[in-house]
Amino acid sequence: EAQVTQNPRYLITVTGKKLTVTCSQNMNHEYMSWYRQDPGLGLRQIYYSMNVEVTDKGDVPEGYKVSRKEKRNFPLILESPSPNQTSLYFCASSLVRRADTQYFGPGTRLTVL
């Protein structure tokens, strides 16, 4: 089954404790992206990657890091989480030539205390 998986689905942590949210897709997609979704603000792009070792900032990259060492994986790293990073996070992937059809993961609800 074609899918994007994220782990963990729920996470409660404390300020400053480094964490990683994993994202994996099994569709051989070149493009992967991370979004955060907040009430009243909609989905905002954090980082995206057009292929292995190629990443770029989205609209809200501050406080986040990403890496793309393998085509299927695109982890999101919060080196020193802060309460304003409490949000619902989605990973997405698509073929570069099909920029429209992004497949989204199920989401990770992160709470930073």
Place this chain on the structure above:
Amino acid sequence: EDQVTQSPEALRLQEGESSSLNCSYTVSGLRGLFWYRQDPGKGPEFLFTLYSAGEEKEKERLKATLTKKESFLHITAPKPEDSATYLCAVLPENSGGYQKVTFGTGTKLQVIP
């Protein structure tokens, strides 16, 4: 700066009562406009892509249309299972190869039996 505004924020319909959702956008050249459906607790699911003014796409009870400044998602004779949040997104022409996608905040649709 690219902007996407969706209205209304929320819409409550009786089963069978047709209506339209609006997505107005401001971009410096449009490469594509996308509609997604998001169910509670899940990631967005792709519905349609529209590329040029005058284009229309249909899927079951949904029809998406596009003008130079806005898109409409028409829902004909909705059923309770159409209840979801509908998201609009745009990809500008000058997105540097890929994918500075901007999402609207969505319209939450509730269809009452």
